[in-house]
Amino acid sequence: MAAADSPSTALRRRDLCSRGIRLAGKMRADVADLLDAYVEQQGLDASASVAAVEGVPLAAVERWDEQTGTQRLLENLAAYRAFRALLAQMLEEQREQLGEADAGLGRALAAVLLQVSAFAYHLEELLRLESRGIPGEEGDGPPPPPRLSLFEQKLRGLGVLRELAQWAVRSVRDLRQLAKPSPATGAAPGLAESP
Amino acid sequence: DSHIQYERVGADVTMKCGSMDWDAAVTWTANGTDIDESHLNGSYLILKNVDLSQSGQYSCYEGSSWHLKYQTYLRVGTPPKEPVLMCRSNNYPKGFYCSWHLPTPTYIPNSFNISVIHGTKDMVCEKDAIPKNRCHIRYIQLFSTVKYKVTLTVTNALGKNFTTLTFDEFAIVKPDPPESVVAKPVPNNPRRLEVSWQNPSSWPDPESFPLKFFLRYRPLILDQWQHVELSDGTSHTITDAYAGKEYIIQVAAKDNDIGTWSDWSVAVHATPWTEEPKHLTTEAQITETTSASTSSFMAPPTTKICDKGAVVGSGAVAVCWTAGLVVAAYSVLFI
Secondary structure, three states: OOOOOOHHHHHHHHHHHHHHHHHHHHHHHHHHHHHHHHHHHOOOOOOOOOOOOOOOOOOOEEOHHHOOHHHHHHHHHHHHHHHHHHHHHHHHHHHHHHOOOOHHHHHHHHHHHHHHHHHHHHHHHHHHHOOOOOOOOOOOOOOOOOOOOHHHHHHHHHHHHHHHHHHHHHHHHHHHHHHOOOOOOOOOOOOOOOO | OEEEEEEEOOOOEEEOOOOOOOOOOEEEEEOOEEOOHHHEEOOEEEEOOOOHHHOEEEEEEEOOOOOEEEEEEEEEEOOOOOOEEEEEEOOOOOEEEEEEEOOOOOOOOOEEEEEEEEOOEEEOOEEOOOOOOEEEEEOOEEOOOOOEEEEEEEEEOOEEEEEEEEEOOOOOEOOOOOEEEEEEEEOOEEEEEEEEEEOOOOOOOOOOOOEEEEEEEEEOOOOOOEEEEEOOOOEEEEOOOOOOOOEEEEEEEEEOOOOOOOOOOOOEEEOOOOOOOHHHOOOOOOOOOOOOOOOOOOOOOOEEOOOOOOEEOOOOOOOOOEEOOOOOOOOOOOO
16 A cells, blocks of 8 residues: 655645646647637638547547546656647648748747647656656657648648647646545545555 | 328328228218218218317218227327437536427427437437436547537428537536525625525536636616626625615536536525614613603614525525614604
8 A cells, every 4th residue: 555645745746736737728728729820820621520640649538537647647748748749840841831921820839839848847747746757758759740731731730739729628637636635545546556 | 990190280181981982871070079071072081281170089980880980090290390409518527418309399299319429439328217308428538529429310200300419528518507606795894795606516526627607796776797707616705786785696607628608597686784773773772751841752662574694595585674664753742
């Protein structure tokens, strides 16, 4: 049976979760704005269905309420690392294709990329607090995507941003679960688990 | 033999008397009343341009023997129009429900079939016992970007119709209104009202899925509402109420992150605290005077019928008034 958290650990976790919730909330709002701008400037239909994009982590999860704290942190971290790379690719494509024409969109993309990076770091902090090893990043990111047409790139970008928006909501929920004290041990639910 | 026959409003209906020949002598009745021969063509009963009032039991009897040869129950109605379908999650993240109705009655029995698809997966919508035009679905996945597609088909003997709704998981989240809204005055504060409420009982996990609230209030004498949005907590103190004016107050709820606002709660009424007139604040001591010539003011005893206090629930108004609220001075001259 795992030992109860020290008060300082519990406080630190609560503090990190609260800040993480605020970060995720801000990120969600900015992703929503970015999505609107992206749809408009790329000439897309906001209601268009986009097939699952290879390499984009899906926020959809079954039995979400049964996940342990560690599972939540690890899945979130893997997702935001993937988004970091995907957004960097989108930014690069944006700059190549459109130059200065959509500087505003480029800036918005860069701002969200920064928030995604910050949130990934925040998740690493939470994992360190739980004395969990931080999984290494696989290689230098996702493999280069197959050469896509401009329209396919735009649709892929739409898929990336939509999924990121879902993740931002999920992350807020995950961190709230993490912040809940466990009644028996005082630790966050799912984190004080046997190895 | 007896059976049910469904016909559209406005249709022309021909009823045969079972296996009787066209030229057989028969008598037709509708709900036990003989039908005039003008409606007969031989032994066939002809009903032109039927309306709803012509629904009923039609019987055909052989002319001389009065043997019952045929009986049918005619139900006049209409094919269904496109049904109205609504889906909503008031218990996120457990699931959602869909409910439906027909915009106009058909006057004949209808059956409803609902299908729910999430991506490529069929989901089961479990019918509710009450109300019967409702079913609910448990979420298998959360945080999915894949839309849900709900198709409702309504069928009756005269036709069928359907409607389809497509929506995101987040879009249909709408809590029930807050419950147990209470508004009370704050002692010694003529411009304050303390309002408290509870999360709707249907919302399963307000700790993990907190709600935010919207409060609106106005004095009864004005039409303009004041609004306050509250990101946490289930209470609020109004600090700018007009002194002495009765207020109407309502609260609505929304998930902190997704979905839409609930309907407004039941309205409650309250009036801010007001200072009692000093000569009526306590049970007055009635002093008797035997003076020959005096003008005396005798304060009547005060009795509070009820305390100015909390008002709860369905729009009831608590009125507190003091018996003997006549503030008139009597001058009595005794000679």
